[in-house]
Amino acid sequence: MPPRGDQWSRTAARIFRTIWRNPSISRIDLAHKLDLDKSTVTKQVAHLIENGLIVEQEEGEASARGGRKPICLSANKEYGHFIGIELQLGFYDAVIVDLSGNILATLRGDTHVTSDNFVQVVLQIIEETRKQRCDSSLLLGVGVGTAGLIDSKKGRIRYSVPLGIDRTMDFAKAMEGKLDVPCFIENDANCCAWGELAFNRVEELKDFLFALVEYRKDETSLLKYGGIGVGFGIVLGGKVHTGAHGYTGEFRSAFCNGPGDLQFSLTRNELMLLRFDRGLLNRAVDELARNMAMLINTMDFQQVFIGGNIEALDVDLPTVLRCRLKENWMYPSPKDVKIRYSSFGDKAVAFGAAGMVFERLLSEHRLPGLASSFSSDNIGGIS
Numbered sequence: 273m274p275p276r277g278d279q280w281s282r283t284a285a286r287i288f289r290t291i292w293r294n295p296s297i298s299r300i301d302l303a304h305k306l307d308l309d310k311s312t313v314t315k316q317v318a319h320l321i322e323n324g325l326i327v328e329q330e331e332g333e334a335s336a337r338g339g340r341k342p343i344c345l346s347a348n349k350e351y352g353h354f355i356g357i358e359l360q361l362g363f364y365d366a367v368i369v370d371l372s373g374n375i376l377a378t379l380r381g382d383t384h385v386t387s388d389n390f391v392q393v394v395l396q397i398i399e400e401t402r403k404q405r406c407d408s409s410l411l412l413g414v415g416v417g418t419a420g421l422i423d424s425k426k427g428r429i430r431y432s433v434p435l436g437i438d439r440t441m442d443f444a445k446a447m448e449g450k451l452d453v454p455c456f457i458e459n460d461a462n463c464c465a466w467g468e469l470a471f472n473r474v475e476e477l478k479d480f481l482f483a484l485v486e487y488r489k490d491e492t493s494l495l496k497y498g499g500i501g502v503g504f505g506i507v508l509g510g511k512v513h514t515g516a517h518g519y520t521g522e523f524r525s526a527f528c529n530g531p532g533d534l535q536f537s538l539t540r541n542e543l544m545l546l547r548f549d550r551g552l553l554n555r556a557v558d559e560l561a562r563n564m565a566m567l568i569n570t571m572d573f574q575q576v577f578i579g580g581n582i583e584a585l586d587v588d589l590p591t592v593l594r595c596r597l598k599e600n601w602m603y604p605s606p607k608d609v610k611i612r613y614s615s616f617g618d619k620a621v622a623f624g625a626a627g628m629v630f631e632r633l634l635s636e637h638r639l640p641g642l643a644s645s646f647s648s649d650n651i652g653g654i655s
Contacts, residue, residue: 298342323641352410356626373471377404415625417463465505467624498543
């Protein structure tokens with residue numbers, strides 16, 4: 273039996289992450305890339321194969337000098353899956369995502385959520401979502417993304433204007449004993465940032481901003497906050513930055529005067545008319561772009577992702593933002609900032625919540641199959 277302990281799990285996590293990011297890598301290349309002894313890689317790979325996290329593929333190309341062809345390694349995407357949930361006022365979106373970041377199933381529905389029934393609603397959504405999968409792959413974890421001040425490390429909702437939560441709700445404590453897999457909660461905009469990071473094999477993302485812009489036209493949302501909500505997910509050095517208090521990314525326009533519960537300088541009545549009045553809509557979009565331009569130039573982000581349903585309002589936020597970025601930059605040399613809409617569309621929060629679970633389990637060495645004492649009997653469902 274392989275040795276147990278934190279060091280074993282840390283090494284296993286490094287090896288699995290490298291295999292995940294480099295499909296069809298050989299054991300020799302893996303040892304070179306991680307600067308590990310070949311015997312260590314051999315033992316760890318055998319352990320990960322035995323537990324089902326990775327698989328051997330068809331043999332690769334032989335070296336120029338001939339000899340035996342290397343056997344390639346890849347993550348086993350069918351090993352398990354994650355559930356990601358976006359829970360907002362009046363509706364939810366849920367996705368099932370495999371280890372490769374493929375969306376296997378989606379579910380959307382209406383719901384009425386309050387601080388009193390929040391946990392029960394989450395459990396119901398999980399139960400309904402699990403019915404979308406009939407195979408034997410493991411449920412590895414659940415992520416929930418929602419609007420408000422979220423302390424993701426402690427699993428608490430501090431405050432949420434859209435959900436009407438005005439006192440701290442200990443989500444993690446309330447979930448204890450109700451689910452046999454890890455369940456994390458995170459701010460919805462941060463979830464979007466996790467989605468771009470966690471399952472990305474194509475490009476190395478270091479410093480970027482994710483702007484989640486949502487417009488709701490139901491009466492409750494319009495009356496509470498004008499229907500438009502903005503939040504930022506900020507990534508620095510390849511990690512989601514949550515700040516000293518866990519509240520990084522909360523937005524309120526610099527053009528607002530005095531305290532208030534609206535994010536823009538427009539009045540509540542003006543915000544409620546955005547979809548009917550092109551002049552008011554242009555004012556709101558330009559105000560958002562001016563705030564974003566200052567932040568992007570100050571932080572020197574390399575990329576900006578825009579998500580949510582802002583496109584439904586028929587505005588070209590990227591073009592307005594590029595103009596404001598140029599005006600906000602005082603030096604002659606132009607900055608190359610890539611601005612694009614998220615490819616995950618209206619599933620960005622839910623997908624990101626699943627990605628957040630994947631990344632947390634891997635970075636905390638809690639992904640089932642990493643530790644030598646792993647047993648699939650420990651993975652269950654709702655109790």
